[in-house]
Amino acid sequence: MGFIDARELPDGHTVETDVCIVGAGAAGLALASALSSGTGGARVLLVESGGFEHDDHTQYLHQGQVVGREYPLGISRLRYFGGTTNHWGGNVRPLDAIDMEPRPWVPHSGWPITRAELDPYYERALAFLGLPDDAFELEAWTDGKACRPWELEAELAETEIFPAVAPELRQLGAVRRASIEESANVDVLLHANVLEFETDDPPRAVRAVRVATLQDERFRVQARLFVLATGGIENARLLLLSSSVASAGLGNDHDLVGRYFADHLVIPPVGDLWLSDPELPLDLYLERARANATGRAMGRAIFRLPDGVQREQRLQNCGVQLGPTMPLDVAIRRGKAFRSLDYAWRAVQEGDLPDDFHYHVANVIADVDELVAGGYRLASYRAAYPTWHVDLIAVAEPAPNPESRVRLGDERDPLGQRRIVLDWRLSPSDQDSVRRSTDLLAAAFALAGIGRVRVQMPEGGLDWFRPSPHMHHLGTTRMADDPKSGVVDRNCRVHGIENLWIAGSSVFPTYGHVNPTFTILALAFRLGDHLRGVLA
Amino acid sequence: MTTPFAVRRRDVLRLLAALGGAGFGAGAGVGAGAQAEAASRETLVAARVRLRLVSPESASLLGAAYLRDRPDEDSPAHLAVALGLDAGATDIAAIAARHRDDLRSGRVHRLDGFGFSRTELRLCALLYLTDRA
Structure with a gap:
């Protein structure tokens, strides 16, 4: 059928x-x-x-209905x-x-x-x-040159590959x-x-x-x-x-259905990393494409603390990725002109022009002033601040919390079914764990000579902790x-x-x-x- | 020039340089522009961090910033004892190990959000006090 x-x-x-x-x-x-x-x-x-x-x-x-922390239901x-x-x-x-x-x-x-x-x-x-069989193998994504992992002490921090379909x-x-x-x-x-x-x-x-x-x-x-x-x-x-x-x-029977609702916590940024060497290769930590037998795979590397450190320090798991290299980069990259230019350029490189190619060319022409002005601002910024500093974005594991829950509300949907009420809550250990994990990662970067991290999370209770849900x-x-x-x-x-x-x-x-x-x-x-x- | 405990200024610098592998780096020194920026503590620290090799000036400025936060350590004698330099010995390996242990165990001090090991900041402070003397 x-x-x-x-x-x-x-x-x-x-x-x-x-x-x-x-x-x-x-x-x-x-x-x-x-x-x-x-x-x-x-x-x-x-x-x-x-x-x-x-x-x-x-x-x-x-x-x-959302009654707990804000949530994009x-x-x-x-x-x-x-x-x-x-x-x-x-x-x-x-x-x-x-x-x-x-x-x-x-x-x-x-x-x-x-x-x-x-x-x-x-x-x-x-x-x-x-995805290819070796999708999670670091070596499969490196070229030993610009695209290679940073030399961190293995017992302090790890680089791991995060592929994307x-x-x-x-x-x-x-x-x-x-x-x-x-x-x-x-x-x-x-x-x-x-x-x-x-x-x-x-x-x-x-x-x-x-x-x-x-x-x-x-x-x-x-x-x-x-x-x-x-x-x-x-x-x-x-x-x-x-x-x-x-x-x-x-x-x-035991009042468990709907309890322990959780979401990964996105904290952008937990800090910014000031690189000791402006020439330090970043390629592996930014998204890159790789061909494989069934199409393309994307991949980027992230950092995490090894299991041993998590056990010793009593931490929840946390992954940290490099964010955009600087704020102006973001401003430019988010612009319609840049995105169309990037799209059109990739299409030309791949020799496969999509049907809407003319649309992207028009975007570039229409907003060429935005591109030029943005490029000038970026060049000026880099001249003034020769050392790269990159945001560190954390995706953290929350602790299971039985009070964080989904339950039925009184409102009904068009089929007469009761709608849900979402009460998303965090645990006190969530923010503490993210902060300490960032500190430890910062220490690993410092000891490896990578650079120094400026932590952007004040100490204190949950009131300052505003992670976004990962949905x-x-x-x-x-x-x-x-x-x-x-x-x-x-x-x-x-x-x-x-x-x-x-x-x-x-x-x-x-x-x-x-x-x-x-x-x-x-x-x-x-x-x-x-x-x-x-x-x- | 020597510190009040017979630890020579150049030895303090040598010790700081030994921590270079820890990303404690500044280029040829804090330039005039960065010196001018040093009026604000944030730009001072940022300037210090973004340069590549140890420079006496930037290290000294970081030391001053540290002592503003920790006036109880504003004494060459105290710093030398805390660093294990009171006998005049300048064991690079011992200082490097102490620095590493600070970072690994969270004995860090924050300047504008940047975490520095207590050991490196105490060396910077000792340098600052030496220069001031």
Whole structure:
């Protein structure tokens, strides 16, 4: 069948399948891919709220109320085929081993599985994204000349590669669409909004999902196995909405669903680094492209403190990247003329002129005065300040906080479903850890002769600490062996529900400092293997 | 010229130079422009940091800035004892190790947000007091 428009199904209809995956974002698509073979012919149905394009009416279902720290709830999720990968930046890196370990200095830390258990699935995620096998190997990105890592003492600080998927491969819906059309056992139901999981009474198994279109046709999907894969906020919401039998929501016997909501903390800048040597190569630490067999990969290096330092200093994980080289650079680079010039120049170099090439040339001509004036200002600035100084931008791991949560509010969406209330909170250790990590990194730079860091974070309490959210929704259905500590078990099955699993970053008990999509994919492939065993 | 404890000025400079690998660097010295900028403490520190090799002038200015923050250390005797130089010995390896240990263990002092090891700033302060004398 391939793709089915739910608006064309008759009201009251029941769709039957073997595996029902709710949500066709990164997690759902990877899981569907994993189940597209080796399942003995089991049929897989992805149930997706949106269609192939962004639609305001569907997106409006995502609205909610923010009562804690400011949070861009409306723009941080996309509700159509491909999900939030439709505006994904493409950055990938596995969690560090220490991220998944219990850390006595980080309350509620520790996964029930290890990084080693995820490694084979990270490899599959690399292939899924069209990245080369050596994407994380530093040597693969260096040329030994201008593009090389700084010589830091290994026990003080590390350089690690942070690759990004090529832009044309980031929108996973578009990338996977053809393979789904060709698949023998995977179908997608579009414009189908899941309202609730129907369960037995008492709730030990899911029998069906109730679904509605925006035109208010209502129907059900029955399946043997169900997987919830709608993102870190909506996963919690759908469990909480499934309260016809379990009044507190499905899987919520211990009031854990929606708690521990977290996001990575972006602090730009934590400081600026004044280089001892203006000729120190920066190339590796700024984004660069690299060709590979399946297209292009982008990559840049970042800094982090080694596991040993984190243990010794009782720190949460934190990655630090170089920002733009100076403020005027930013001003110029953000200008329309520069961006068009850059785009047009790259196109000429690659010998592949896009259809809108003339548009960019026109931009350059129209704003040539901006380019010239900006270039003059930049040259003057560099003459006055011959030493480069670069911003240090931190992306930090927050500590799990049970008071940071998603819950249901009183407002309702057009389908009559209660909207969410987001109460995002930080922990006192978050700012302390970022500050001390910056100090230690600054010491590593000083000892290596790289330069000196001017720390731009005053000492004090959380009142000065204004990190931006990275728009990664984490932790609301966390994984733990003990049902009193987590919503899902080590196989991502909801505790107490025999045929409901969760895919996505909502299962992360701790968060590391890296973007979550790569781990979401790895967990989805791991879940695929597990479900194949269940189906057998 | 010697300090009041028989540590010669050039030895203090030699010790500071030994920390050059720690990014403590200024070019041929603080230039006239930077000297003029030194009216403001922020530009003083920034100028000091952006230059590449140790210069007596910039080190001395940093030492003065340090002593403004730590007037309790405004004494050559105190600084020499704190640096282990009171016996007149100028063990480069020991000073370098002390500097490294400061940075690694967070014994830093901030001047306009820049973190310096206590050891390097005490050397700068000793230089400043020597020059002043």
